[in-house]
Amino acid sequence: MKIFFMIGICLFSFYTAVHAEIMYIREVEISLRTEPGNDRKVIEMLNAGQSLEVLQSGDTWTNARLPNGKEGWILSRYLTSKKPASASSDTLKKENESLSAQIASLTEENRRLKEGGTGAASQSEGSIKTCDDLSKSYKKLKDECADCLRMKSDYETSSAQIAEEKKKTEDMRKRLADIEKSEKNIWFMTGGGVFLAGIIVGSLLKGQRKRSSLY
Incomplete structure (x- = not known):
């Protein structure tokens, strides 16, 4: 129940x-x-x-x-x-007041954001300037490195050319020494030949003199 x-x-x-x-x-x-x-x-x-x-x-x-x-x-x-019109009016009034309060709050927040944005903009400009300075420094360093590499390449090329010229000079000195040695041998042989020819000529002249004295 x-x-x-x-x-x-x-x-x-x-x-x-x-x-x-x-x-x-x-x-x-x-x-x-x-x-x-x-x-x-x-x-x-x-x-x-x-x-x-x-x-x-x-x-x-x-x-x-x-x-x-x-x-x-x-x-x-x-x-x-x-619902009476006055109630609707009151409701709309309250909604209007609420919206006005929200607008005021958003306006204040927007103002704060703008103020913060100004500081952020200054920081951003400083960061951009720093980035530009770093870019310039990097470019300068890159150019200097390029110059160093170019100088190194030129040095290596010059060293190779010097080594080649040095080798040529050594070869020429060796050839010159060989030529001088050959010339000395030639002069020695020439002198020996002249000396031998003189002996032969002297012997012949001496033999002729002996034969002439016999007649």
Whole structure:
């Protein structure tokens, strides 16, 4: 039996939640009371456009619940199913204020970013100048290295030429020595030949003289 009772309560709660009706306060300020009647205790004063959930609707009084959970009775003639223009205006006003606050916040943030951007721009310019200086230094070093390599190549070429000329000079000296040696041999042989010829001529002349003396 208890189970059916609990199921019934759940179904009733579900039905009530599904069929809950939202109403709004008209263009007046009205009181929410503990019970139906203008002489009953006031729970809270409700402003125009205030939304509430209808729990029990009547021709004169309506039992309703506020968004904050408070429940009470309110005169039915001050309720409407359409959201009043003033409430819409208030909502738009609040949205406008919220947007204005966001715009102000974004403007301030943009200003800070610009100020930070100025510092970043200065740092960027300094970095660019440093990069340019490094590029110039690298180019200068590269040119100097190219000059060094060119000088090394010229030195190696000159060294090779000097070595070749030195070899040629040594060959010429060797040839000159050989020529001088050959000339000495020639002069020696020539001198020997002249000496031998002189001996022969002298011998012949001596023989002729002896024959002449015999006659």
